[in-house]
Amino acid sequence: MDEQLTRVAQTGDKRAFAEIYAYFAPRVKGFLMRGGTIEAEAEDLAQDVMVKVLRKAELFDPTKASAATWIFTIARNARIDAVRRAARPPLDGEDPALAPEEAPRADVLCELKERDQRIREALENLPLEQYDVMRLHFYHDEPHSAIADRLGLPLGTVKSRLRLAFEKFRKELGDHL
Amino acid sequence: MSNIRHHPKTETLAAFAAGRLDEARAVVIATHAAICTECAQAIEEFETVGGAFLEDAEPVALRDDALENVLRRADPGVNVVTPQKPAGDLPETRLPLSAYLEGSIDDVAWRAVAPGLSQSVLKAEGYRPGVLRLLKIAPGVRMPRHSHKGEELTVILRGAYKDEIGDFAVGDLADLDAGDTHTPEAIGDEPCICLIAAAAPLRFKTVLGRIVQPFIGL
Ligand SMILES: [Zn+2]
Numbered sequence: 407m408d409e410q411l412t413r414v415a416q417t418g419d420k421r422a423f424a425e426i427y428a429y430f431a432p433r434v435k436g437f438l439m440r441g442g443t444i445e446a447e448a449e450d451l452a453q454d455v456m457v458k459v460l461r462k463a464e465l466f467d468p469t470k471a472s473a474a475t476w477i478f479t480i481a482r483n484a485r486i487d488a489v490r491r492a493a494r495p496p497l498d499g500e501d502p503a504l505a506p507e508e509a510p511r512a513d514v515l516c517e518l519k520e521r522d523q524r525i526r527e528a529l530e531n532l533p534l535e536q537y538d539v540m541r542l543h544f545y546h547d548e549p550h551s552a553i554a555d556r557l558g559l560p561l562g563t564v565k566s567r568l569r570l571a572f573e574k575f576r577k578e579l580g581d582h583l
Numbered sequence: 584m585s586n587i588r589h590h591p592k593t594e595t596l597a598a599f600a601a602g603r604l605d606e607a608r609a610v611v612i613a614t615h616a617a618i619c620t621e622c623a624q625a626i627e628e629f630e631t632v633g634g635a636f637l638e639d640a641e642p643v644a645l646r647d648d649a650l651e652n653v654l655r656r657a658d659p660g661v662n663v664v665t666p667q668k669p670a671g672d673l674p675e676t677r678l679p680l681s682a683y684l685e686g687s688i689d690d691v692a693w694r695a696v697a698p699g700l701s702q703s704v705l706k707a708e709g710y711r712p713g714v715l716r717l718l719k720i721a722p723g724v725r726m727p728r729h730s731h732k733g734e735e736l737t738v739i740l741r742g743a744y745k746d747e748i749g750d751f752a753v754g755d756l757a758d759l760d761a762g763d764t765h766t767p768e769a770i771g772d773e774p775c776i777c778l779i780a781a782a783a784p785l786r787f788k789t790v791l792g793r794i795v796q797p798f799i800g801l
Contacts (some may be wrong), residue, residue: 409616414798420654423654424650427650427653429654429762430637430644431645431649431650432643432644432645433638433640433642434637434640435642435643435645436641436642436643437636437637437640437641440640440641445643448643449646449649452645452649453645453649453652453656456653457656457657458658460653460654461657466716466725470627471627471630471634472634474635474637475627475631475633475634475635476634477634477637477739478630478633478634478637479630479633481634481637482601483602485602486602488684491630508603508673512772517776521628521631521643522634522635525628525631525632525635527633528636531631540632542596543597543603544601544632544636545605545636545640547601547602549632565743568594568595568597572593572594572597573593575632576593576625576628579628
């Protein structure tokens with residue numbers, strides 16, 4: 407998908423965009439619905455996200471993030487913007503200074519792919535109970551107490567599992583770097 | 584660039600990447616990450632986790648006319664890049680904080696709250712409750728020992744302070760839990776300016792309480 411997105415950025419290739427849309431739009435909608443957003447709202451937000459993906463494609467920097475990560479940050483910000491309509495600190499690739507200037511170098515792309523792979527492995531190596539709370543942490547924007555209710559666990563357990571998950575995840579990544 | 588000694592907790596960085604922080608805390612973390620490459624990288628890693636979860640999410644079909652709709656809405660082809668603010672005194676104007684200031688840190692309208700202590704409350708309450716403010720501590724001024732009612736994030740923008748945890752200089756961030764106590768004292772020759780986010784709006788009963796509560800934990 408990174409290549410398609412790069413093509414959209416460079417030439418506005420509508421066919422490449424249709425491929426990105428086919429893959430990501432339903433996932434963005436599913437992601438939002440898993441997070442408790444009602445369907446009508448998730449539909450609107452998913453469309454907003456895809457509009458932004460198309461408009462901002464030229465800010466996509468394949469040496470910094472994969473298409474999935476980049477689109478995640480757009481979806482995340484869209485969910486935040488749905489709650490408020492003010493400015494948010496730009497650390498989301500929208501800063502024009504972050505836009506790529508030249509064609510990405512193959513070795514940098516390769517490094518990023520490896521990093522993504524390591525991150526996925528680190529995630530998959532988490533104990534299932536830690537993986538589950540971490541996933542809910544990303545799907546939901548509701549307080550941890552609501553996540554605790556959802557899982558039928560005490561709040562303290564959810565918090566400590568999350569902390570363990572983050573630490574194990576970071577340690578695992580560190581071990582591989 | 585890595586003379587930064589104090590960083591946010593891992594869970595705070597993860598919460599930022601997941602979009603879970605209130606706006607006030609998000610500004611403080613973004614400010615730190617704009618200076619700290621280590622934390623910027625950790626945030627990217629957690630965003631990659633978000634990307635992985637996005638890919639794993641069960642797809643739900645959009646309406647039939649959605650693609651057409653998206654293409655039409657995106658069509659004006661206008662690139663919506665927000666204009667850069669004029670760069671006055673770099674690098675502070677590049678900080679995410681600059682969007683919340685009218686001008687630079689030098690133009691802040693300070694309100695004295697105690698001898699050697701002044702503050703300015705910034706408007707960052709649109710997204711989930713949270714309070715963002717700038718605090719200026721005159722050189723040598725020591726704040727009374729105080730604890731925090733809720734979690735609090737502080738990033739140093741100018742000058743330095745020291746407390747029981749250690750010395751905090753520009754870019755350093757204190758990620759305090761509710762109940763942590765400390766006694767910060769501005770050190771060096773210039774005033775220490777910090778950006779502070781409290782997780783929840785503080786409710787004050789009196790003018791004095793309004794001034795003192797955040798610091799003393801009344
Ligand atoms: Zn840091």
